[in-house]
Amino acid sequence: xxxxxxxxxxxxxxxxxxxxxxxxxxxxxxxxxxxxxxxxxxxxxxxxxxxxxxxxxxxxxxxxxxxxxxxxxxxxxxxxxxxxxxxxxxxxxxxxxxxxxxxxxxxxxxxxxxxxxxxxxxxxxxxxxxxxxxxxxxxxxxxxxxxxxxxxxxxxxxxxxxxxxxxxxxxxxxxxxxxxxxxxxxxxxxxxxxxxxxxxxxxxxxxxxxxxxxxxxxxxxxxxxxxxxxxxxxxxxxxxxxxxxxxxxxxxxxxxxxxxxxxxxxxxxxxxxxxxxxxxxxxxxxxxxx
Ligand code: PRT
Ligand code: ZN
Numbered sequence: 001x002x003x004x005x006x007x008x009x010x011x012x013x014x015x016x017x018x019x020x021x022x023x024x025x026x027x028x029x030x031x032x033x034x035x036x037x038x039x040x041x042x043x044x045x046x047x048x049x050x051x052x053x054x055x056x057x058x059x060x061x062x063x064x065x066x067x068x069x070x071x072x073x074x075x076x077x078x079x080x081x082x083x084x085x086x087x088x089x090x091x092x093x094x095x096x097x098x099x100x101x102x103x104x105x106x107x108x109x110x111x112x113x114x115x116x117x118x119x120x121x122x123x124x125x126x127x128x129x130x131x132x133x134x135x136x137x138x139x140x141x142x143x144x145x146x147x148x149x150x151x152x153x154x155x156x157x158x159x160x161x162x163x164x165x166x167x168x169x170x171x172x173x174x175x176x177x178x179x180x181x182x183x184x185x186x187x188x189x190x191x192x193x194x195x196x197x198x199x200x201x202x203x204x205x206x207x208x209x210x211x212x213x214x215x216x217x218x219x220x221x222x223x224x225x226x227x228x229x230x231x232x233x234x235x236x237x238x239x240x241x242x243x244x245x246x247x248x249x250x251x252x253x254x255x256x257x258x259x260x261x262x263x264x265x266x267x268x269x270x271x272x273x274x275x276x277x278x279x280x281x282x283x284x285x286x287x288x289x290x
Contacts, residue, residue: 004042004049005047005197005198006042006043006047006048006049006201007047007048007049007068007069007198007201007202007205008040008048008049008050008051008066008067008068008069009025009048009049009050009051009067009068009069009070009071009205010050010051010052010053010057010058010061010062010066010067010069010070010071010072011025011050011051011052011053011058011070011071012052012053012054012055012058012071012072013052013053013054014052015055016093017055017071017072017073017092017093017184020090020092020093020184021071021184024071024090024092024209024212025043025050027212028205028208028209028212029045029208030043030045030046030048031043031044031045031046032044032050035050035052038052039051039052039053040052046201046204046205047201048201048205051066051067055072055073055076056076056080058070058071058072058076058187059072059076059077059080059082059084059187060080060082062082062084062187062188062189063082063083063084063189063190065189065191067189068188068189068192068195068198068202069087069186069187069188069189069192069202069205070084070186070187070188071090071184071185071186071187072184072185072187073093073095073182073183073184073185074086074180074182074183074184074185075095075097075122075125075161075180075182077185077187078124078125078180079122079123079124079125080124081124082187083190084187084188084189084190085187085188085189085190086185086186086187086188087185087186087187087188087206088185088186088206088209088210088213089183089184089185090183090184090185090186090209090213091183091184091213091216091217092183092184093182093183093184094163094181094182094183095161095162095163095182095183096161096162096163096175096178096180096181096182097122097125097159097160097161097162097178097179097180097181097182098159098160098161098162098175098176098177098178098179099113099118099157099158099159099175099176099177099179100147100157100158100159100160100162100168100173100174100175100176101150101156101157101173101174101176102150102157102172102173102174103172103173103174105157107176107177110133110135110177111135113130113133113135113137113157113177114135114136114137115136115137116137116138116156116157117137117138117140117154117155117156117157118137118138118139118140118155118156118157118158118159119140119141119142119146119149119150119154119155119157119158119159120139120140120141120142120146120158120159120160121141121142121143121144121146121160122159122160122179123139123141125159125179125180126139126159126179127139129179129180140154140155142154146158146159146160147160147167147168147170147171147173148171150171150173151171151172157176158173159179161182162175186206186209188202207289210290211287211288211289211290212287214287214288214290215284215285215286215287215288216262217261217262217263218240218259218260218261218262218285218288219259219260219262219265219282219283219284219285220257220258220259220282220283220284220285221237221257221258221259221260221265221280221281221282221283222255222256222257222279222280222281222283223255223256223272223277223278223279223280223281224248224253224254224255224256224277224278224279225253225254225255225256225275225276225277225278226252226253226254226276227252227253227254228276229275229276229277230245230254230256232275232276233256233272233275233276233277234256236268236271236272236275237256237258237260237268237272238260238261238264238268239258239259239260240258240259240260240261241259243256243257243258244256244257244258256277259285259288265282
């Protein structure tokens with residue numbers, strides 16, 4: 001591997017996290033060339049190399065310093081028990097590690113897991129979960145197609161990742177207790193601080209990632225309001241900081257601009273209209289540097 005002094009970030013080569021990981025980096029204005037089958041690609045306009053790996057290998061590679069940073073699901077991270085620092089949740093790759101049971105079965109509470117055989121490819125996480133809840137169940141460790149285990153008779157229940165729930169349905173299973181809520185996270189080697197040059201590159205990258213994530217969760221709202229309604233309108237807007245108020249040519253109205261949490265827009269739009277706001281515009285934001 002090239003030793004060009006660049007910081008190294010490991011991401012999944014091909015899978016559910018690959019596209020979103022690359023998209024996040026491209027939104028940070030990193031110029032990444034097509035990687036085809038290469039293991040390492042240097043970013044053209046930043047002191048960063050990308051390592052494309054199987055997701056299961058990423059936590060250990062970061063722990064051992066082969067890469068200083070990695071992007072991986074919390075499920076894989078906790079299963080490998082690698083000794084790394086979690087820097088940031090990245091808001092994609094969301095899923096839930098759950099106990100699932102046959103459709104016609106019933107699980108009234110967690111105690112009903114006692115004495116059952118549970119198939120999973122996450123034996124470490126499941127073992128910790130069972131221990132914490134003082135449950136005595138048998139873990140059947142399988143690496144793929146866990147959802148087939150109950151119909152094959154090798155387990156009573158399964159513990160697997162669920163996102164839409166379609167896979168469970170197809171296998172006549174239903175989702176039950178949640179073991180772990182997971183999303184992609186940025187992880188870091190614990191000794192990175194000792195390499196001051198690489199640490200500075202890391203801080204720059206982190207500030208870009210934070211600005212992209214902040215922007216993704218925020219929108220810029222603009223509207224016209226009658227002067228007399230200004231106070232009512234300002235009460236309604238869940239602004240990140242004080243809104244901007246500008247005079248308009250007609251002397252009766254004002255323009256109000258603010259940055260709001262994106263998910264609040266539909267909650268407040270009717271209240272804004274009732275309070276007299278008109279010409280409401282909602283715009284995406286590319287970056288927010290706080
Ligand atoms: O080849 P490599 O080892 O790199 O990839 P992989 O096949 O091991 O992993 P991959 O790409 O499937 O998943 C990578 C990460 O995506 C996981 O570690 C999770 O953090 C996250 N993720 C998000 C998911 C899902 N959603 C998901 N639905 N990982 C797997 N699934 C599977 C699940 O195992 C089940 O088989 O999808 C099926 C269920 O999906 P639904 O939509 O039918 O419920
Ligand atoms: Zn994997």
